[in-house]
Amino acid sequence: MRIVMMGTGPFAVPSFRRLLESSHEVCALVTRPVPEAPPGRRVTVPPNPMREVAEAVGLPIVAPPSINSADAVAQLRAWNADLFMVCDYGQILSNEALACSRLGGINLHASLLPKYRGAAPINWAIHAGEFETGVTVIHMTPRLDAGPCLVQRATPIGLQEDAGQLERRLSEFGAEAVMESLGMLEAWDGSSPLGEIQDPSRATRAPRLKKSDGEVDWQQSAEQIARQVRAFQPWPGTYTHWQRTSAPLRLVLWRVEAEPQASGCPLPGTVMSVDDQSLRVACGSGMLRITELQPSGKNRLPAAQFLRGYPLQVGDRLGVVAE
Numbered sequence: 001m002r003i004v005m006m007g008t009g010p011f012a013v014p015s016f017r018r019l020l021e022s023s024h025e026v027c028a029l030v031t032r033p034v035p036e037a038p039p040g041r042r043v044t045v046p047p048n049p050m051r052e053v054a055e056a057v058g059l060p061i062v063a064p065p066s067i068n069s070a071d072a073v074a075q076l077r078a079w080n081a082d083l084f085m086v087c088d089y090g091q092i093l094s095n096e097a098l099a100c101s102r103l104g105g106i107n108l109h110a111s112l113l114p115k116y117r118g119a120a121p122i123n124w125a126i127h128a129g130e131f132e133t134g135v136t137v138i139h140m141t142p143r144l145d146a147g148p149c150l151v152q153r154a155t156p157i158g159l160q161e162d163a164g165q166l167e168r169r170l171s172e173f174g175a176e177a178v179m180e181s182l183g184m185l186e187a188w189d190g191s192s193p194l195g196e197i198q199d200p201s202r203a204t205r206a207p208r209l210k211k212s213d214g215e216v217d218w219q220q221s222a223e224q225i226a227r228q229v230r231a232f233q234p235w236p237g238t239y240t241h242w243q244r245t246s247a248p249l250r251l252v253l254w255r256v257e258a259e260p261q262a263s264g265c266p267l268p269g270t271v272m273s274v275d276d277q278s279l280r281v282a283c284g285s286g287m288l289r290i291t292e293l294q295p296s297g298k299n300r301l302p303a304a305q306f307l308r309g310y311p312l313q314v315g316d317r318l319g320v321v322a323e
Helices: 010-021 049-056 070-078 121-127 163-187 222-231 303-309
Strands: 002-006 025-030 083-086 105-109 132-139 149-156 238-242 249-259 271-274 279-282 287-295
Touching: 002 010, 010 025, 010 049, 010 105, 010 163, 025 049, 083 163, 105 163, 121 132, 121 163, 121 222, 132 163, 149 163, 222 238, 222 249, 222 287, 287 303
Parallel strands: 002 025, 002 083, 083 105
Antiparallel strands: 105 132, 132 149, 238 249, 249 287, 271 279, 279 287
């Protein structure tokens, strides 16, 4: 089949490589455009691993501001593709755009749809305490992550697995699902039902992450905060502020463990103990043992090294900075 690949981020790279190594003809990459800098300012160009792969093999690359614009649709039609393969791209294709290929498009999504539709399924699955997740290849419709499911593969979430680790694992896992779905499409007669229709009553949302999602609410349980730390790596990170007598210090939490709480009901956010390897903070229920953290503007540090440079003591408070 003639396939146009659409993707930008690292999650799409293993599937892209598998397509390039297969017997299918990949005729182009469609990817996100580089953001424009405001007048007189420079812009930091985000990494685009998909562009790097395409450039290495000399594949044509286009980056339209809108995939549904008249110019972009005309380009899609000119490729005369059998299929669009979409993964980690960032734009929703209209009916008109999807109709530019013989079989429409498929999308690789990092959840067991219809759960966790949206831009951050891996993060929100960990945050919610799911024990299992997976990947789904759907036959696309213009509605977000709502098409029929062609292939689904499930996998357990490791007890200490963070979002970055799970994303890398699911990206490799997903490449196999993509190849299986291509076999289904090659054998399809074009009219019989294809895939399993999603049950919209079971749909849950996984919205794009915001920086504010990372702030710790110490009223939550230690278990929930520990999941938050794993869910929001590497971005936006999970952070709090040490309420010092001088200016509050922002702290990003990188490695933590949830522990049962000792007797008594300390105010959540209170530092309960400091030892050679960690500090423990009271939560709404349980205590959070912090073993690696990062003070604002500095590198990540083991707690022991942090405590040698910062005189945090029992009774100090961590929490939201007052406006």
